[in-house]
Amino acid sequence: EYKDMSKEHMMEIRRQNCNPMIMKVTYYKKPVFIHQGHMQWLWDVDGRRYLDLFAGVATVSVGHCHPKVTAAAEKQLRKLWHTTNIYVYSPLHEYVDKLAATLPEPLKVIYLTNSGSEANDLAMLMARLHTGNFDIITLRGSYHGGSPQTMGLTSNSAYKYPIAIGLGCHNTMCPDVFAGPWGGSHCRDSPIQTIRNCSCPQGLCMANDKYIGQLKEVFATSVPSRIAAFFGEPIMGVGGAVQYPKNFLKDTYKLVRERGGVCIADEVQTGFGRTGSHFWGFQGHDIMPDIVTMAKGIANGFPMGAVVTTHEIAASFGRGVHFNTFGGNPVACAIASSVLDEDGTQQISHEMGTYLLMGLSKIRDKYEIIGDVRGKGLQIGVEMVKDKASREPLPPAAMSEIFEDTKDMGVLIGKGGVYGQTFRIKPPMCITKDDADFFLAVFNQALNNYMERKIKSINCSK
Numbered sequence: 180e181y182k183d184m185s186k187e188h189m190m191e192i193r194r195q196n197c198n199p200m201i202m203k204v205t206y207y208k209k210p211v212f213i214h215q216g217h218m219q220w221l222w223d224v225d226g227r228r229y230l231d232l233f234a235g236v237a238t239v240s241v242g243h244c245h246p247k248v249t250a251a252a253e254k255q256l257r258k259l260w261h262t263t264n265i266y267v268y269s270p271l272h273e274y275v276d277k278l279a280a281t282l283p284e285p286l287k288v289i290y291l292t293n294s295g296s297e298a299n300d301l302a303m304l305m306a307r308l309h310t311g312n313f314d315i316i317t318l319r320g321s322y323h324g325g326s327p328q329t330m331g332l333t334s335n336s337a338y339k340y341p342i343a344i345g346l347g348c349h350n351t352m353c354p355d356v357f358a359g360p361w362g363g364s365h366c367r368d369s370p371i372q373t374i375r376n377c378s379c380p381q382g383l384c385m386a387n388d389k390y391i392g393q394l395k396e397v398f399a400t401s402v403p404s405r406i407a408a409f410f411g412e413p414i415m416g417v418g419g420a421v422q423y424p425k426n427f428l429k430d431t432y433k434l435v436r437e438r439g440g441v442c443i444a445d446e447v448q449t450g451f452g453r454t455g456s457h458f459w460g461f462q463g464h465d466i467m468p469d470i471v472t473m474a475k476g477i478a479n480g481f482p483m484g485a486v487v488t489t490h491e492i493a494a495s496f497g498r499g500v501h502f503n504t505f506g507g508n509p510v511a512c513a514i515a516s517s518v519l520d521e522d523g524t525q526q527i528s529h530e531m532g533t534y535l536l537m538g539l540s541k542i543r544d545k546y547e548i549i550g551d552v553r554g555k556g557l558q559i560g561v562e563m564v565k566d567k568a569s570r571e572p573l574p575p576a577a578m579s580e581i582f583e584d585t586k587d588m589g590v591l592i593g594k595g596g597v598y599g600q601t602f603r604i605k606p607p608m609c610i611t612k613d614d615a616d617f618f619l620a621v622f623n624q625a626l627n628n629y630m631e632r633k634i635k636s637i638n639c640s641k
């Protein structure tokens with residue numbers, strides 16, 4: 180019988196032998212010591228059960244230790260763990276055939292990697308080789324990886340180091356219709372709009388033109404006339420579920436292509452049905468990327484990533500040898516195949532996501548410290564503010580109190596946004612209405628507790 184190490188022993192090892200940074204991002208004042216997972220649930224070493232609405236950052240897509248996925252892994256582990264993809268073996272071909280079928284023409288050529296950063300590194304390289312250009316544009320607040328190259332795409336200081344990162348990487352203003360300088364109540368593609376007052380004529384989003392204007396300014400000031408690529412997450416992940424004005428991606432893609440660049444959709448968080456209405460986050464925006472990158476949910480938590488592109492781009496890239504030892508590992512492929520076989524997850528994302536968004540928007544209306552509720556499917560953000568009028572971020576200490584309390588009542592959620600001001604809800608795509616109701620009750624209670632403590636402290640200091 181397997182027994183966990185003692186908590187003290189694990190913390191000591193963490194202090195002595197682990198990446199010191201993980202101590203800082205342990206997130207909770209009282210850490211959670213995980214023992215086991217099943218579907219949407221996690222158990223700690225003391226047997227306490229948590230509803231996991233963060234899913235290892237949108238990674239456990241169909242459920243922790245999903246029985247069918249686990250069975251597929253076990254079956255493959257008994258047959259073949261590894262070989263190099265210079266040989267021909269079934270799991271890889273079964274998988275890429277299935278994955279290609281989920282993507283529209285001309286996105287049909289697949290490269291398998293082991294992580295999202297690796298996929299984005301590869302996509303950067305492809306874009307540069309194919310276009311013969313160097314400069315790449317991303318959105319402020321985005322996250323595209325932590326390798327020295329992708330660190331340049333990522334636009335969040337917390338993840339940057341003082342090295343020669345990001346040569347040729349430029350950011351344009353994040354078209355955030357809640358917290359940004361422009362935006363209002365009818366700009367984005369979401370069941371829930373921001374409650375910010377907007378002077379735009381009804382149905383016409385002027386904010387989009389303003390943010391596109393910022394992109395044009397980047398073209399005019401920061402890059403050569405020809406560029407290699409634009410990288411964009413269909414809905415920001417780490418950046419706090421930011422959604423853009425309706426035509427922003429479409430207009431951006433057009434301008435980028437006019438300058439010789441290719442358009443890259445980073446679907447590391449938004450892929451595989453997470454946005455509910457579509458299987459891929461880019462769908463529904465009237466755009467067609469030239470390259471799509473994916474990871475996280477691709478294999479339900481098993482390390483894997485992929486880049487999908489066109490035959491044309493693959494041909495430009497094919498002039499050199501690209502090799503990756505683990506990319507296309509048979510076990511990873513068998514797992515990823517069984518993830519694709521799992522029916523109904525996109526529907527659950529759509530239904531439960533919409534239900535959660537509706538519930539959260541009611542809670543938003545009750546509390547002065549909730550500024551915005553947004554997202555699509557099970558990619559949801561709740562932006563916390565000092566007050567609705569200022570839209571200024573709720574300070575980290577207050578965020579932590581609500582976050583810790585939510586956890587103590589049995590629900591794990593995430594934090595994000597450039598200022599750590601947004602709660603992130605991106606559960607395994609198997610949650611039920613009861614789970615959603617439980618979370619809504621817990622979150623409401625945590626906010627209530629916070630407000631009561633705040634009122635008490637004001638009264639005491641009088």
Ligand code: PMP
Pocket residue numbers: 236293294295296297299322323324325412416417445446447448474475
């Ligand atoms: N792109 C996005 C949108 C991500 O959220 C992440 C991870 N948070 C990455 C890329 C990098 O993926 P990985 O951590 O697997 O390298």
